[in-house]
Amino acid sequence: MRKCYLDHVATNPLLPEVFEAMLPYFKEEFGNPNSVYDLGIKAREAIEKARAEVASLINVKPSSIIFTSSGSEANNFALKGIALAKQGQGKHLIVSRVEHHSVLNTARSLEKMGFVVTWLPVDKYGLVDPETVKKSIIKETILISITHASREIGSIEPIKEIAKIAKDKKVLLHADGVATTGNIPVNIKELGVDLYSISAHQFYGPKGVGALYVKEGLRIVPLIYGGIQEGGRRAGTENVPAIVGMGKAAELARANLNDRMNHCMKLRDRIIEGITKIPNVYLTGHPQERLPHHASFVVEFIEGEAMLLLLSMKGLYAASGSACSSKALKSSPVLLSMGIPTALAQGSIVFSVGIGNTHEDVDYLLTEFPQVINRLREMSPFSGGWGKGSEGDKCYTGG
Amino acid sequence: MKFVHDIKADVTADIVYMMCPMHLLKLDEMIKEIEVGQVLEILTDYDGALEDIPGWCAKTGNEFIGIEESEDYYKFYIKKTVA
Numbered sequence: 001m002r003k004c005y006l007d008h009v010a011t012n013p014l015l016p017e018v019f020e021a022m023l024p025y026f027k028e029e030f031g032n033p034n035s036v037y038d039l040g041i042k043a044r045e046a047i048e049k050a051r052a053e054v055a056s057l058i059n060v061k062p063s064s065i066i067f068t069s070s071g072s073e074a075n076n077f078a079l080k081g082i083a084l085a086k087q088g089q090g091k092h093l094i095v096s097r098v099e100h101h102s103v104l105n106t107a108r109s110l111e112k113m114g115f116v117v118t119w120l121p122v123d124k125y126g127l128v129d130p131e132t133v134k135k136s137i138i139k140e141t142i143l144i145s146i147t148h149a150s151r152e153i154g155s156i157e158p159i160k161e162i163a164k165i166a167k168d169k170k171v172l173l174h175a176d177g178v179a180t181t182g183n184i185p186v187n188i189k190e191l192g193v194d195l196y197s198i199s200a201h202q203f204y205g206p207k208g209v210g211a212l213y214v215k216e217g218l219r220i221v222p223l224i225y226g227g228i229q230e231g232g233r234r235a236g237t238e239n240v241p242a243i244v245g246m247g248k249a250a251e252l253a254r255a256n257l258n259d260r261m262n263h264c265m266k267l268r269d270r271i272i273e274g275i276t277k278i279p280n281v282y283l284t285g286h287p288q289e290r291l292p293h294h295a296s297f298v299v300e301f302i303e304g305e306a307m308l309l310l311l312s313m314k315g316l317y318a319a320s321g322s323a324c325s326s327k328a329l330k331s332s333p334v335l336l337s338m339g340i341p342t343a344l345a346q347g348s349i350v351f352s353v354g355i356g357n358t359h360e361d362v363d364y365l366l367t368e369f370p371q372v373i374n375r376l377r378e379m380s381p382f383s384g385g386w387g388k389g390s391e392g393d394k395c396y397t398g399g
Numbered sequence: 400m401k402f403v404h405d406i407k408a409d410v411t412a413d414i415v416y417m418m419c420p421m422h423l424l425k426l427d428e429m430i431k432e433i434e435v436g437q438v439l440e441i442l443t444d445y446d447g448a449l450e451d452i453p454g455w456c457a458k459t460g461n462e463f464i465g466i467e468e469s470e471d472y473y474k475f476y477i478k479k480t481v482a
Contacts, residue, residue: 219413
């Protein structure tokens, strides 16, 4: 049976070059980077080389990169670290409703600690309006956190415009760049953000390693206390092989970014064109301002988990909603925040392509997916419509 | 402890919220970068620095000018007196 991995927002396969670069640091180069003898020095040099590569990928100074265990840790660190460091100036945060759980749930935990969060609404494409950000800023606002692009709907947020407002109002801006880094050009100097989260496995690096960019001179309270790793801001003996892998993946992403984007966009556009021809299937997220490898939809009258199951039986691997909520059997808060009705949001499906996918993979998907939908709709009690107050005539792309 | 006010520093190292022993590592690094006679200001919230920084000055022969308390952190002033 043909196998097509179309879930690159969940994770990416490790590139062979990345694996090769990591290998020595599991075996002969096993030293602790904080040891003063040559084994430790070699590990330290490898980490600093990786830091320079990651910094170069987003155009920042190496010293502003703090390695973490994941993108989620970077998001937790940004929100909690800044909230605690700046609570003397105010306890108000602004967070969008289309954030990953690692931002949403961190902001909720800060609410429990006495901080006040303004939850920003989004339009039908899942985009935040910079004017709404401006209106939400009050004297006590210390931090704005908005994803650079949602993994669930692929829309790329107007971070540059929001950054100008934040700078003007002297409020810090954090952007979750897990879905964007290594997939679209990211230039922090042009974007103007103060903090930016990254995850290695989203650009063909290893799992278990991420990074947080923290603008030079910014105070941030550590999440993990201990030794002086990462400049005294994130304790714990460094995961040297993973950090080396992240550096190699960053180097390759920077060198091959345009080719990767062009390859993925062609496949993505064919998927969007083919799938939106199926009756009662709608594209979610912005039709143009979206990640080059991302195609997301809602399918009426059926449920995302069922589609995933039948697709996986045909060797097609996709996602429903965000990767983390696919087992939660509840409608995605991101889709609901865009005004998609609860019942329709259950039929969410995301196809995300990668550099290993081919046009034959897309052909296979476009042949099999309509059959999956038909089979499930035949079984669905709603296939004749939602009944009273049917939403069947609504298009969520606005197009 | 010597408390001081309005000391003019030539160089400042902000290590607020950074873990121990960053205060000593930064002190060691920064003192090498300034000239004899110049004043280094270290900003830290680490209580251990209250003992460590004067102790480091006594050991190295540099002059510990004093500290100033500021909101939720300390400002330490050290004059480089040893080349």
